[in-house]
Amino acid sequence: SYVLTQPPSVSVAPGKTARITCGGNNIGSKSVHWYQQKPGQAPVVVIYYDSDRPSGIPERFSGSNSGNTATLTISRVEAGDEADYYCQVWHSSSDHPLFGGGTKLTVL
Amino acid sequence: EVQLVESGGGLVQPGRSLRLSCAASGFTFDDHAMHWVRQPPGKGLEWVSGISWNSGDIGYADSVKGRFTISRDNAKNSLYLQMNSLRDEDTALYYCVRKDIVTGYYDYWGQGTLVTVSS
Numbered sequence A: 001s002y003v004l005t006q007p008p009s010v011s012v013a014p015g016k017t018a019r020i021t022c023g024g025n026n027i028g029s030k031s032v033h034w035y036q037q038k039p040g041q042a043p044v045v046v047i048y049y050d051s052d053r054p055s056g057i058p059e060r061f062s063g064s065n066s067g068n069t070a071t072l073t074i075s076r077v078e079a080g081d082e083a084d085y086y087c088q089v090w091h092s093s094s095d096h097p098l099f100g101g102g103t104k105l106t107v108l
Numbered sequence B: 001e002v003q004l005v006e007s008g009g010g011l012v013q014p015g016r017s018l019r020l021s022c023a024a025s026g027f028t029f030d031d032h033a034m035h036w037v038r039q040p041p042g043k044g045l046e047w048v049s050g051i052s053w054n055s056g057d058i059g060y061a062d063s064v065k066g067r068f069t070i071s072r073d074n075a076k077n078s079l080y081l082q083m084n085s086l087r088d089e090d091t092a093l094y095y096c097v098r099k100d101i102v103t104g105y106y107d108y109w110g111q112g113t114l115v116t117v118s119s
Helices: none
Strands: A009-012 A018-023 A035-036 A044-047 A060-064 A069-074 A083-089 A095-099 A103-107 B003-007 B008-014 B018-025 B034-039 B046-051 B056-062 B068-073 B078-083 B092-099 B106-109 B113-117
Touching: A018 A103, A018 B046, A035 B106, A044 A060, A044 B106, A069 A083, A083 B106, A095 B046, B003 B092, B018 B034, B018 B092, B034 B106, B046 B078, B056 B068, B056 B078, B068 B113
Parallel strands: A009 A103, B008 B113
Antiparallel strands: A018 A069, A035 A044, A035 A083, A060 A069, A083 A095, A083 A103, B003 B018, B018 B078, B034 B046, B034 B092, B046 B056, B068 B078, B092 B106, B092 B113
C-alpha cells in the first residue's frame, strides 16, 4: 500500500528557513496538500496542489513536489509557525485520502 | 460563515455503538462531498470515511469497513457516522470535514467530537 513518510520533528531558529519533507513512491505524479495543526485546534490547509496558497496564508509558506519527495518550505520562521504539519494525497487506486504521519515543527 | 459542528461523542464500552452527527451551516451542503477524519490522542490524522454530495459514492478506511456507516441528510444539512462494534483503537477525536469542490483538499474542519472506547 502507498505510504507517505514525514520526519517526526524539525527544529529551526526564528528567522531561518524550515523544510518539511513528505516522501512517497513517485509522489511527484500526485497533488500534495499540506495542513498545519496547532495545539488544541483543527488542521488548516496551508498549501494545496503542491504549491498553491489559500487566501490568508502568508507568502512565507511555499511548496514543491518532484520525484519521490514533496517539500513544504517556511521562510523567515516565526514562533507562531510552531505546529504539526501533515502532507496529504489522494490514493489513485482507491480514491481515498492518505495522510503522512506528521512533522512537529519546533521554533527554537 | 461556514460552520461544522460535531456531536455525539462520549465514553462507550468496547463492542457497543455510537452515532456521530455533524451539523453544517453557512454553505450549500449538497454541493460538497463530506468526510470524517479522526485523530487518536497524541497521534496523527487518519481518514475514516467519505460520502459524495448525493450519497452515490461512499468509501471507508479498511480499519472501519463493515463496522462504520456514513450517511447524510441534505434536507437537514447533516452528516452522520454510525459506529458499531467499537474497539479500543477507535478512541479518537472525530472531525467532520468538507471537501473543496474544485481542488479536493479539506477546506473546512469542525472542532471535533471525542470518542473514548474503554471498559
